[in-house]
Amino acid sequence: MALLDMQLYYLASQLLQVWTLRYSDKEEALYQLWQEVLQTELPPIHALETTSPGCSKPINNPILISQRYILTLANHTIKAENLGPLTPLWRNKKLAPLDKLIPPKSCLEAGIYTLGQVWTDQGMASFAHLKETDSIPNSQWFTYHKIRKAAQRSLNFRNTQLTVSSVVEVFKQEQTGHKITMFYRALMSPIIQRSPLKVRDRWETDTEQITDDQWDQACKLIAQHWKDRSPPTYPEWEKSIQETQAVEHMLARKNGTVKQHLSIWQLWILENV
Known part of the structure; x- marks a missing residue:
C-alpha cells in the first residue's frame, strides 16, 4: 500500500x-x-x-x-x-x-x-x-x-x-x-517503470514460477504485510489458496457444479491430500 x-x-x-x-x-x-x-x-x-x-x-x-x-x-x-x-x-x-x-x-x-x-x-x-x-x-x-x-x-x-x-x-x-x-x-x-516491484521475483526464487491467478491471490497477502520488509511466506500463500478452494467447493456443492469444480482444482487437491 x-x-x-x-x-x-x-x-x-x-x-x-x-x-x-x-x-x-x-x-x-x-x-x-x-x-x-x-x-x-x-x-x-x-x-x-x-x-x-x-x-x-x-x-x-x-x-x-x-x-x-x-x-x-x-x-x-x-x-x-x-x-x-x-x-x-x-x-x-x-x-x-x-x-x-x-x-x-x-x-x-x-x-x-x-x-x-x-x-x-x-x-x-x-x-x-x-x-x-x-x-x-x-x-x-x-x-x-x-x-x-x-x-x-x-x-x-x-x-x-x-x-x-x-x-x-x-x-x-x-x-x-x-x-x-x-x-x-x-x-x-x-517512476514505477524505473522502480519495478521485486516481490514476485523473490517468490519465484523461493518456489517456482507462478501463474497470474496465483499471483493475484498472493497480492491479497501482500496487502496484509505492507509494513514488512519481506514478502509473505509460501506457507501463508498455500494456506490462503487452500481456504479459497474450500469456499469454492462449498459453493459448487450448493450450485450443483461439483464436477466442474473438480476439473479446475483436481491437481491442487491431489497434491494436498
Whole structure:
C-alpha cells in the first residue's frame, strides 16, 4: 500500500491549469489575460515556453515564471528530454535558429503552432501535403526548409520520431473529468517503470514460477504485510489458496457444479491430500 505522493499531486493540479489554457477560447478572460502577460501573437498555451518578441517584461512576471517552472519540472520528472508533438514551433530556443524567425502570418492563420502539426512518423511532412491540408502558400517554401533543418538538428539527425510522453498524452485529451488523476498517473508511470516491484521475483526464487491467478491471490497477502520488509511466506500463500478452494467447493456443492469444480482444482487437491 502506497501513500499519495503529494509533490506529484500538486504538480498534477498545476498541470491542470496549463491544460485549461490549452482549450481556452480567444473570447475568454483567461485567454486575454495571458495574452497581455505574454505579449505575443501566439496563443498562450503555445507561448508559455517561448521567448517574447523583443520584450523583457514577461520574464519578470511571477505567474509566468511559475508556469514555466511547472512545465520544466513535469518534463524533468518523466525524463522528457526530446522534442514532442506539442513542442512550440515558433520563438522556441529548442529549435534555434528558428526562434529568431517571425512566425509567418499564413502559418498562424492556418493554426500551425506545434511541431506535431508539421511532422509525421517518417519525419517532416511534405510541403505539398502542407499546401493541400493547411493552404500554405508557395512563398513559405524557405520557411518550410528552415523548420525541417531546425527540427532535424534538435533531434541530432538520429531519428525522425517525436517523443509522445505520458503527460503529452493527457494534454491531447479534451475530456475534462478526472484530469488531476490522469496527470498524476502520467507523472507516476515513469517512476514505477524505473522502480519495478521485486516481490514476485523473490517468490519465484523461493518456489517456482507462478501463474497470474496465483499471483493475484498472493497480492491479497501482500496487502496484509505492507509494513514488512519481506514478502509473505509460501506457507501463508498455500494456506490462503487452500481456504479459497474450500469456499469454492462449498459453493459448487450448493450450485450443483461439483464436477466442474473438480476439473479446475483436481491437481491442487491431489497434491494436498
